[in-house]
Amino acid sequence: MRVMGILNVTPDSFSDGGSYASVDAALAAAERLLAEGAHLVDVGGESTRPGAAPVDEEEELRRVVPVLQALGRRGLPVSVDTRRAAVARRAIEAGATVVNDVSGGADPAMFPLVAASGCTYVLMHTRGTPATMGALARYEDPDAEVWAELEARRDAALALGVRPEQLWLDPGIGFAKETDHNLAVLRGLPRHTAAHRVLVGASRKRFIGALTGQADPAARLEGSLAVALWAAQAGAYAVRVHDVAATVRALAVWRAVAGEA
């Protein structure tokens, strides 16, 4: 299973985002994640936490492009976490090979860009925007509804020329989902991993804090590892995590027990 290591270049991560000092810090952090065993570093310049304020395009570009260029010059495996086709385009020019889009292709220019560039594209399930998704977390059957909506977006991407082998599908843990919805979706994973390359992003998320009584995201390691191992057992293709070294070690033991190559 692939491990995508998270590199946030938001101001709360690097107080002077965009300066040389922060680019160097980001480069060092990316190299550390890869040395720890990440297959890919996911660079994001916009927080998508529930209720997060949107970042304008110019600011997002200012945060991520210098970092992506620095990573690209080193030839490091990079994905860009963005909802904007314009940002994705600049990222691909800088050497990113994966576009990770938490909006599920809301930007009308996104699917055509993905089709033309041939990049790998992570298509994630959500409803609404980070500002509105909380109110949209209403489901009768979360697993069935999430995957029906995700497959509809997949079909829209294919209709615009994206090829099936470019796609990873992500049920969007924590996006327009409460704890019970996240658990239902995770429980349903084995039903979907044969048909799709599935990415699971549960690392340090709020539902793990709710289940373990940990308000501090950094104290959610054990719960995050539990979900990563569940995802591996369910046949997921990739996990998106903050704690790369611990995840890689946990997966090594899981792999040995499971008898996976």
Ligand code: HH2
């Ligand atoms: N979750 C976040 C961001 N990007 N991408 C994918 N494919 N799947 C996810 O579940 C996912 C994602 C959460 O974002 P945020 O709250 O900004 O925090 P962080 O980037 O530290 O996870």
